[in-house]
Amino acid sequence: MTLHPVVSAVTDRIRERSRKEREAYLRRMDEMAQRERGADRMGCANVAHAFAALPANDKLKVVAERAPNIAIVSSYNDMLSAHAPYAGFPEVIKDEARRHGATAQVAGGVPAMCDGVTQGTASMELSLFSRDVIAQATAISLSHDVFDAALMLGICDKIVPGMLIGALHFGFLPTVFVPGGPMPSGLTNQEKAKARELAAQGKLGRAELLEAEQKSYHSPGTCTFYGTANSNQMLMEAMGLHVPDSAFVNPQDGLREQLTREAVRTALSITRGRRFTPIARLVDERSIVNALVALLATGGSTNHTIHWVAVARAAGIRIDWDDFAQLSAVVPLLARIYPNGQADVNGFQAAGGPAYVIRELLDAGLMHEDVFTVREAGLREYTREPGVHEGRLQWRDVGPSRDSEVLRPAGEPFSATGGLKLLEGNLGRAIIKVSSVPADRHLIEAPARVFDSQDALLRAFGAGELEAACRENGTGGLVCVVRWQGPRANGMPELHKLTPPLAVLQGEGWRVALVTDGRMSGASGKVPAAIHVSPEAASGGPLARVRDGDLVRLDADAGTLQVLVPDAQWQARSPAAMPSEQAERNGFDLGRELFAGFRRHALTAEEGACAWV
Incomplete structure (x- = not known):
């Protein structure tokens, strides 16, 4: 199938934009890959320290027999459902490695916080930057530099992007990501x-x-809605970093262990010799575009308009929101998964899951098929689903959709476009996800009510002020502007607690919208929300100039976000300063003072909100 001209043009533009950085990155990674293996290169004391805890047979293999040594980097903890299943994975991995004459070591762990626990609390202001901490923890885990390959045990919101960023800084290592699966x-x-x-x-x-x-x-496993965690898993499939179609097998399913063992075999198959495939070569501009296309085709999380910019940057690749928008205009919506539909991810998997989506996109010319993956057969293998047949793990063609209310072919999509739009205007640049917003709510024009925190909006709703404003302003609507929520202001927390009250107002018939420099959850849905507004208010962005009563126009169809104030008057306004109580609140409490440097140095949302550049 010929590649779609827009997909081709976006890829070419990314390649040209990134050329110098990408070439420098690959040069560094190639130089690192050509070194002697760690156990041969390091001093005797270094080697002794590295393998002192190994059983004698493993020590003999890795030192004397020069067997491959696999690093295990894990996000295991036993308080969070998504990560608890990883408890037993290391022993399974070590056993499978030994069966193939190799060794494996738990190289380190990464922190894993849950936005479901921290929503609406002070801890949420650590959430976005936890991604960069995870990247750093991944780097520390791999820094002992005695590994021939790596397995990444991670699944949720910041964990997979953080691990991927860290792994790409060690891009000379073949790397396979190992999912844990969703709860029933x-x-x-x-x-x-x-x-x-x-x-x-x-x-x-x-x-x-x-x-x-x-x-x-x-129960153990990821949450079942199609938020950031499960979007991560779809993107790992589309980039060829998983064992094919392993994302959404429940932890309790016996197939899960078989797929984990297959991940070990897959890593070993690309570690040395003819199929040596370090992750630096696998993650290129084509695989990044494939990830974006899969995100758009499934109505995935808006958080990835930040995270995948950062992931690409770690591989020497520059992408921006224009790339997302241009792809979204031609990528059809093939899946309806909550919050964009009725089914959860278990229903998505039962209908055909990632294998069905990838096949439809490949056949429609919307994904690059000529890419490296961790499998020899390439991306086409990711159009097949696994099962145990006659005691052996085997894959078979996914076939047609098993539920047309959940998955549809590319020729008969739910929508002709991916539902992610770029908004631009005198309020800056922002992202809106419209795949679950009713068509009659794509345009909202109403007076603004400005809030300096999430809590302030919730208090106003509880006091009946928002409904009263809708009744009194003559437009039957209201645009809630919540500012000082960007990376430099307070770490860009998700504002998911705003979804229920705004949904209540919309359900009562009022025309409401949210405009913010903060994030919404990957589960945000039916209320129109212009999010990630850049530049943020704390950097002197336009939201700092908005006042109560200003008429704001959010037009998702036209791609505009404007305050309808005469230009001379608008330009003459001085931006408001962050309220002192807001600034103080963001300084201390639950460890936020430890992240002050992250806030000072964070790039914009469109640049990935990176604090490590």
């Missing part, structure tokens, strides 16, 4: 969302709300 389905996401809206209206008590939440989040 519990209370439906629709019922959970309804419970939250009723609670926001005061119609459901805490005990009843807690019961609903616990029925939704109920």
Whole structure:
């Protein structure tokens, strides 16, 4: 199939834009790959320290027999459902490595925080920067430099991007990502969302709300909605960094262990010799574009308009929001997964999952097929689904969609476009996800109500002020502007707590929208939200000039975000200063003072909000 001209043009533009940095990056990685292996290169004391804890047989293999040594970098902890399944993975990996004459060591762990736990709390202001801490922890884990390959055990929001950034800084190593899988389905996401809206209206008590939440989040595995965590897994499949179609197999399924063992065999197959494939060569501009296309085709998380910019940068590749927007205009929406549909990720997998999506995109010329993956057969192998047949792990063609309400072919999509739009205007540049926003809400023009924090908006809603404003302003609507939420202001927390109250207002018939320099959860949905507004207010961005009552126009179809104030008046306005109580609040409490340097040095959201550049 001929590659779509827009996909080709975007890829060419990224390649040309990145040429100098990419060439320098590959040069460094090639030089590192050509060194002697660590156990031969290092001093005797260094080698003795590195392998002192290994069983004698393993020590003999790695030192005397020069066997491959695999690094295991894990996000395991036992308080978070997504990471708890990783507890037993290292022993399985070591056993499989030994069966193939190799060794494996747990090189290190990375922190894993859960945005579901920290939503609306002070700890959320550490969330985005935890990605860069994870990248640093991955680098520290690999810095002992005695490894021939790496397995990355990570799954959730910042963990996979952080591990991938760290792995790309050690891009001379072949690397395979190992998923843990989603929890089985519990209370439906629709019922959970309804419970939250009723609670926001005061119609459901805490005990009843807690019961609903616990029925939704109920066992080991990732959450079942298609937020950032599960979007990560789709992107890993599209980039060829997983064992094919291993993303959404439940932790309790016996197939999960077989796929983990296959990850070991896969890593060993690309470690030396003819198929040596370090991750630096695998992650190129084509695989980055493939990831973006898969994100758009499945209605994935808006957080990746930040994270994948940072991932690409780690590989010497520069992408921006124009690339997302131009791809979104031609990539059809093939999946309906909550919050963009009724099904959860288990329903998505049952309907055909990543294998179906990748096949449809390849056949439609919307993905690059001529890319490296961790598998010899290339990306086409990712269009097949695994199973155990006659005691052996085997793959077979995914076939047609098994549920047309969840997955559709590229020729009959749910929407002709990917649903992610770039907004531009005198309020800056922003991202909006419209795949689940009703078509009659793509254009909102209403007076602004300006808030300096998430809590301030929630208090106003609780006091009935937002509904009163909608009644009184003559437009039947309201644009809530929440500023001082960008990377340099307070670490760019997700503002997911705003979804229920705004959804309540919209459900009552009011025309409401959110405009913010903060993030929304990967599960944000039906309320129009212009997010990641750049430059942010704390850097003197336009949101610092907005005042209560200013008429704001958000037009997702036209791609505009404007305050309708005469230009001379607008330019004459001095930007507001961050309120002192907001600045003080962001300084101390729950360790936020440790991240002051991250806030000072963070790039813009469109540049990946990186604090390590």
